[in-house]
Amino acid sequence: xxxxxxxxxxxxxxxxxxxxxxxxxxxxxxxxxxxxxxxxxxxxxxxxxxxxxxxxxxxxxxxxxxxxxxxxxxxxxxxxxxxxxxxxxxxxxxxxxxxxxxxxxxxxxxxxxxxxxxxxxxxxxxxxxxxxxxxxxxxxxxxxxxxxxxxxxxxxxxxxxxxxxxxxxxxxxxxxxxxxxxxxxxxxxxxxxxxxxxxxxxxxxxxxxxxxxxxxxxxxxxxxxxxxxxxxxxxxxxxxxxxxxxxxxxxxxxxxxxxxxxxxxxxxxxxxxxxxxxxxxxxxxxxxxxxxxxxxxxxxxxxxxxxxxxxxxxxxxxxxxxxxxxxxxxxxxxxxxxxxxxxxxxxxxxxxxxxxxxxxxxxxxxxxxxxxxxxxxxx
Amino acid sequence: xxxxxxxxxxxxxxxxxxxxxxxxxxxxxxxxxxxxxxxxxxxxxxxxxxxxxxxxxxxxxxxxxxxxxxxxxxxxxxxxxxxxxxxxxxxxxxxxxxxxxxxxxxxxxxxxxxxxxxxxxxxxxxxxxxxxxxxxxxxxxxxxxxxxxxxxxxxxxxxxxxxxxxxxxxxxxxxxxxxxxxxxxxxxxxxxxxxxxxxxxxxxxxxxxxxxxxxxxxxxxxxxxxxxxxxxxxxxxxxxxxxxxxxxxxxxxxxxxxxxxxxxxxxxxxxxxxxxxxxxxxxxxxxxxxxxxxxxxxxxxxxxxxxxxxxxxxxxxxxxxxxxxxxxxxxxxxxxxxxxxxxxxxxxxxxxxxxxxxxxxxxxxxxxxxxxxxxxxxx
Ligand SMILES: Cc1ncc(COP(=O)(O)O)c(/C=N/[C@@H]2[C@H](O)[C@@H](O)[C@@H](OP(=O)(O)OP(=O)(O)OC[C@H]3O[C@@H](n4cc(C)c(=O)[nH]c4=O)C[C@@H]3O)O[C@@H]2C)c1O
Ligand SMILES: Cc1ncc(COP(=O)(O)O)c(/C=N/[C@@H]2[C@H](O)[C@@H](O)[C@@H](OP(=O)(O)OP(=O)(O)OC[C@H]3O[C@@H](n4cc(C)c(=O)[nH]c4=O)C[C@@H]3O)O[C@@H]2C)c1O
Numbered sequence: 001x002x003x004x005x006x007x008x009x010x011x012x013x014x015x016x017x018x019x020x021x022x023x024x025x026x027x028x029x030x031x032x033x034x035x036x037x038x039x040x041x042x043x044x045x046x047x048x049x050x051x052x053x054x055x056x057x058x059x060x061x062x063x064x065x066x067x068x069x070x071x072x073x074x075x076x077x078x079x080x081x082x083x084x085x086x087x088x089x090x091x092x093x094x095x096x097x098x099x100x101x102x103x104x105x106x107x108x109x110x111x112x113x114x115x116x117x118x119x120x121x122x123x124x125x126x127x128x129x130x131x132x133x134x135x136x137x138x139x140x141x142x143x144x145x146x147x148x149x150x151x152x153x154x155x156x157x158x159x160x161x162x163x164x165x166x167x168x169x170x171x172x173x174x175x176x177x178x179x180x181x182x183x184x185x186x187x188x189x190x191x192x193x194x195x196x197x198x199x200x201x202x203x204x205x206x207x208x209x210x211x212x213x214x215x216x217x218x219x220x221x222x223x224x225x226x227x228x229x230x231x232x233x234x235x236x237x238x239x240x241x242x243x244x245x246x247x248x249x250x251x252x253x254x255x256x257x258x259x260x261x262x263x264x265x266x267x268x269x270x271x272x273x274x275x276x277x278x279x280x281x282x283x284x285x286x287x288x289x290x291x292x293x294x295x296x297x298x299x300x301x302x303x304x305x306x307x308x309x310x311x312x313x314x315x316x317x318x319x320x321x322x323x324x325x326x327x328x329x330x331x332x333x334x335x336x337x338x339x340x341x342x343x344x345x346x347x348x349x350x351x352x353x354x355x356x357x358x359x360x361x362x363x364x365x366x367x368x369x370x371x372x373x374x375x376x377x378x379x
Numbered sequence: 380x381x382x383x384x385x386x387x388x389x390x391x392x393x394x395x396x397x398x399x400x401x402x403x404x405x406x407x408x409x410x411x412x413x414x415x416x417x418x419x420x421x422x423x424x425x426x427x428x429x430x431x432x433x434x435x436x437x438x439x440x441x442x443x444x445x446x447x448x449x450x451x452x453x454x455x456x457x458x459x460x461x462x463x464x465x466x467x468x469x470x471x472x473x474x475x476x477x478x479x480x481x482x483x484x485x486x487x488x489x490x491x492x493x494x495x496x497x498x499x500x501x502x503x504x505x506x507x508x509x510x511x512x513x514x515x516x517x518x519x520x521x522x523x524x525x526x527x528x529x530x531x532x533x534x535x536x537x538x539x540x541x542x543x544x545x546x547x548x549x550x551x552x553x554x555x556x557x558x559x560x561x562x563x564x565x566x567x568x569x570x571x572x573x574x575x576x577x578x579x580x581x582x583x584x585x586x587x588x589x590x591x592x593x594x595x596x597x598x599x600x601x602x603x604x605x606x607x608x609x610x611x612x613x614x615x616x617x618x619x620x621x622x623x624x625x626x627x628x629x630x631x632x633x634x635x636x637x638x639x640x641x642x643x644x645x646x647x648x649x650x651x652x653x654x655x656x657x658x659x660x661x662x663x664x665x666x667x668x669x670x671x672x673x674x675x676x677x678x679x680x681x682x683x684x685x686x687x688x689x690x691x692x693x694x695x696x697x698x699x700x701x702x703x704x705x706x707x708x709x710x711x712x713x714x715x716x717x718x719x720x721x722x723x724x725x726x727x728x729x730x731x732x733x734x735x736x737x738x739x740x741x742x743x744x745x746x747x748x749x750x751x752x753x754x755x756x757x758x
Contacts, residue, residue: 191619240570
């Protein structure tokens with residue numbers, strides 16, 4: 001059986017968890033949380049990060065931080081995970097869905113400006129499959145219209161936006177705020193887990209407070225106040241240090257994990273490209289400004305019927321590919337709140353995109369089997 | 380050094396975490412989450428429970444479940460942790476604070492009815508130190524005025540409300556909903572962690588949806604629908620199965636943990652009772668309808684000056700007692716939203732309550748030292 005995903009352990013995870021427990025502190029912000037923060041801030045070039053219990057929670061923190069008021073509008077793709085949307089709906093925002101690009105599922109940056117109104121407060125680009133959205137255009141628009149940009153970087157660890165001059169910026173360091181996921185389906189995992197990256201300094205202090213249940217407890221532990229109190233809204237967004245210990249073992253092995261995932265990705269690309277030449281299917285499209293973090297390998301079929309048949313054919317061979325998002329603008333929850341615009345590209349990916357098995361321990365032999373079954377299906 | 384708290388490991392925690400990882404599923408709702416659920420439902424008599432990432436998150440789920448509308452009123456004690464309050468504030472509710480009992484910090488059930496208005500939607504009793512609130516009176520009031528009761532049972536695992544006929548009901552099974560904490564300071568821990576108990580069947584289906592990001596994914600995995608979609612608001616409230624694995628090791632050892640804690644509690648009681656007779660201080664008061672889960676041993680000093688002196692004297696001897704909540708109605712965040720009523724009992728506990736070190740590995744010798752230093756302070 002070849003599953004869609006299999007979480008990979010580097011080997012040190014449980015050892016570090018034991019260390020955390022022996023340290024006498026397994027609630028949030030213990031030794032390993034600090035190590036993870038340092039890794040992101042010193043090794044990966046982030047300004048300030050805060051671990052959270054999920055990417056969903058990091059998005060919720062962002063929605064609180066930008067002080068969203070009921071009826072404020074937030075622009076995001078319709079082709080995304082529900083969490084991107086829920087975080088803002090929970091604060092009373094109205095979602096304004098942008099359509100996807102014709103050549104990849106990211107929101108089409110050229111269609112955003114027409115959606116901006118005096119009520120627009122933020123744009124939420126989702127870097128689908130770890131492939132960068134057009135951040136140049138998006139940041140320009142945000143500046144022009146005085147909007148916040150919150151990157152949904154759930155899938156985007158170790159991926160970059162390439163600037164016109166060739167310099168690379170890590171995804172998640174470009175918008176005012178960004179949210180990452182360490183859910184077990186991601187490249188770097190902790191079961192459930194996430195992180196808020198804060199690129200605009202104005203948010204740092206309040207983010208700490210909101211994450212600590214609306215208290216100035218972090219100041220208290222730095223000795224800045226002699227008791228802590230309730231100073232703002234907030235929640236408990238901080239993960240147990242057990243989760244951070246697991247995550248740290250993964251981060252230490254990020255290069256090895258990424259090298260392996262890239263090799264698997266490339267093999268799919270090489271093995272399936274002939275079908276593209278034959279006009280049978282489409283493979284991921286990376287714009288010039290995007291790099292590849294090998295988070296996902298997807299194929300685009302002709303239509304829903306073909307996709308259903310392909311998934312069924314592979315399942316018969318014990319291979320488990322999966323479709324992905326259902327357009328949010330047609331969801332039972334939001335259809336009657338959506339403004340009625342058709343979003344054909346989003347609907348197209350809803351019907352045609354299939355994700356192939358991609359995980360560290362997927363062997364070359366197994367992968368060859370996946371590729372040859374797809375080739376067989378199309379011939 | 381005798382710290383206030385030291386998280387206790389039973390020994391099986393990391394073994395179970397390894398098992399979870401080997402099972403191939405460490406995201407939420409894996410094997411160990413199911414084992415924990417079964418433990419609560421089969422061994423402890425809960426109707427339906429859902430693990431969450433914290434008690435805070437369980438409270439937030441409860442606030443969403445009762446469909447709180449902006450300006451709805453929620454009655455709760457002012458002497459509680461900020462999370463009790465935040466969960467409802469995040470949904471736009473107005474908090475109406477009830478004062479504490481004169482004889483213990485729980486909200487005074489006789490003062491609740493005067494606070495009920497047509498806008499009141501819920502009462503949130505907090506079982507402080509695991510000691511039951513007067514649930515008989517509270518449930519009666521709730522029925523009379525058609526209100527929801529959400530128990531903040533953060534500290535109340537393995538504690539009971541004793542009915543007039545002598546039968547015992549576990550705290551957290553009496554209100555419509557209840558929230559538990561497995562934070563490292565609690566009796567049964569997972570670093571960070573929590574649980575929602577659902578006692579009113581009407582909430583079960585929607586709770587599953589809200590916890591799974593507002594989707595019917597749980598139905599999908601039971602094969603009831605052929606794809607899952609966005610059907611409601613929601614968040615990611617489910618903890619990693621790594622956390623559940625840790626928790627399960629604790630639950631299996633609950634009897635031993637509780638026996639040990641009860642012994643420590645009793646030693647404090649016996650050692651400090653002479654000071655009560657001398658009129659020097661007060662110890663925890665348990666009403667007839669409450670049992671003791673040995674979550675916390677607190678003492679009540681005469682006033683703030685005395686408490687400050689006592690904490691300082693003990694710290695000098697390397698013993699670390701801690702004060703607890705600051706009345707929420709005077710907090711920087713809520714003071715100007717509070718209706719101005721004085722809550723003298725709540726303020727009294729804010730100034731006078733001290734929590735003593737109480738953890739599994741606290742030795743008899745160490746405890747004797749704590750007791751004798753307190754006795755020395757008062758003589
Ligand atoms: C009823 C209730 N409802 C909901 C939840 C949510 O549970 P989840 O966590 O699962 O979401 C809880 C959980 N609360 C616990 C503790 O009860 C809480 O006290 C604190 O524990 P800590 O170990 O962190 O230590 P501390 O107490 O914070 O003491 C440290 C120093 O701080 C000083 N202090 C303290 C306070 C409180 C305050 O306002 N101001 C203040 O200056 C006293 C010390 O010197 O935080 C925990 C999460 C709860 O009790
Ligand atoms: C941009 C973005 N932003 C934010 C976050 C939040 O991160 P946190 O989790 O850290 O908070 C995420 C995280 N999302 C991931 C995955 O991307 C997501 O796909 C899913 O992964 P799973 O392993 O659970 O499997 P699955 O995909 O749910 O597939 C299982 C079956 O379900 C069918 N399916 C699928 C969908 C989607 C749908 O609507 N309807 C539907 O019937 C396809 C299959 O057959 O859930 C994860 C949390 C994100 O991607």
